[in-house]
Amino acid sequence: ALVLPLLIRIRFVPPLIREEGSTVRRTWEGFRFVRNHRLLPGLYVLDAGITVFSFYRQLFPLFAKELYGGAAAATGLLTAANAIGGICGTLLVLFLRNYRPKGMLVVYSTIIYALLLFPLAISTKLWIGMLLIGGLGAMDGISVAMRQSIVQLTTPDQMRGRAVSLQVLAAQTANNLGTLEVGFLTAAAGLSFTLTFGGTAALLMTLAIWRVIPGIRHYRYP
Numbered sequence: 001a002l003v004l005p006l007l008i009r010i011r012f013v014p015p016l017i018r019e020e021g022s023t024v025r026r027t028w029e030g031f032r033f034v035r036n037h038r039l040l041p042g043l044y045v046l047d048a049g050i051t052v053f054s055f056y057r058q059l060f061p062l063f064a065k066e067l068y069g070g071a072a073a074a075t076g077l078l079t080a081a082n083a084i085g086g087i088c089g090t091l092l093v094l095f096l097r098n099y100r101p102k103g104m105l106v107v108y109s110t111i112i113y114a115l116l117l118f119p120l121a122i123s124t125k126l127w128i129g130m131l132l133i134g135g136l137g138a139m140d141g142i143s144v145a146m147r148q149s150i151v152q153l154t155t156p157d158q159m160r161g162r163a164v165s166l167q168v169l170a171a172q173t174a175n176n177l178g179t180l181e182v183g184f185l186t187a188a189a190g191l192s193f194t195l196t197f198g199g200t201a202a203l204l205m206t207l208a209i210w211r212v213i214p215g216i217r218h219y220r221y222p
Helices: 022-036 040-053 056-067 073-096 102-122 126-153 159-188 191-212 214-218
Strands: none
Touching: 022 040, 022 159, 040 102, 040 126, 040 159, 040 191, 040 214, 056 073, 056 126, 056 191, 056 214, 073 126, 102 126, 102 191, 126 159, 126 191, 159 191, 191 214
C-alpha cells in the first residue's frame, strides 16, 4: 500500500475548480445531485438496505458456537474465508471489465448474496459454512467494487467528492444500524431466523430496486 503508488508514472495536474457559496450550500447541491441521479439513489439504498438486514460478519462468534460447535479457531477460519472471498470477488471484477451492463452486475451479485444466506442459516458443517461465507464475501466484493466504480464513472469532477462522501455516509450508517439489527433480532429470534430474514429482505429489496430504478438495469459502460 505504501510502495506501489510510488511506482505509478504519470504526471497530472488537476484543474483548479473554484467553489462558490457556503459549505452548507455546496453540501445541499451534492445531495440534490445524488437525489436526481439516474443510478446513485438506487445503489445507495441497495447498499444500505442489504447491510442493515444482513450484517452477518458481526455474528461469526455465534456461528462458531451455535452452528459449528467451535470457538476462537472456528471464528478465525470464518473470518479468513470471508476475507479471501472478498479478495477473489474484487479480482473477478477485473475479468468482467468487458461486461457492459455494469448495473446488472451489481444486481446479480446481490441476488446471489441474498440466496447464499438461506443455506448458511441451516448449515452445521464448518467447511460448508466457510464456503458459503467465502461466497458471500466474493459477492460483496463484486458489488462494492462495481458500486464505487459506477459512482466514479457517472459523476462529474465538481460533484465527485460530494457523491462519494454521501456514499460513505450511507455505508457507515448502515454498518452501525446493521450491527444493532442483527444483534437484537438474533437475541430475540435466534441465529437461523436472523439469516433467513436477512436473505428474504435482501432479495426483495434487490428485486424492488431493479424494478423501480430503470437506470441500473439500462446502464452500459463503455
